[in-house]
Amino acid sequence: MRSILEMVNDNMDKVVKVPMFCVFAMLIVIIVFFFIKREGIVKYLFGLLLLAVAMVTFIVAITNLTDPVALSMLEYFVLSLASGIVSLCTAWFLDIFFVKKRKRREQKG
Secondary structure (H helix, E strand, O other): OHHHHHHHHHOHHHHHHHHHHHHHHHHHHHHHHHHHOOOOOHHHHHHHHHHHHHHHHHHHHHHOOOOOHHHHHHHHHHHHHHHHHHHHHHHHHHHHHHHHHHHHHHHHO
């Protein structure tokens, strides 16, 4: 357990990147949602784009596995995959809580 904590402390800059990128992706989705205010798929595009980038970086990293650059590509894969999933979930929650309530109010009125 001590060696795991030492590894985390040694690589704290890389460990902090994942939540930072996830928060950044959430903010972009929220900004897009409140500026567009449509029920379309625009709020999902950023997450889908990040997932596409994740798949491309994963394929590049796997094909060049013996290359030292592959480790940094795997790092970008993890960052973009986590940010893409978080931004898709954020867009989904915004869709559930704000768009569905709007529809219910219009049907009642």
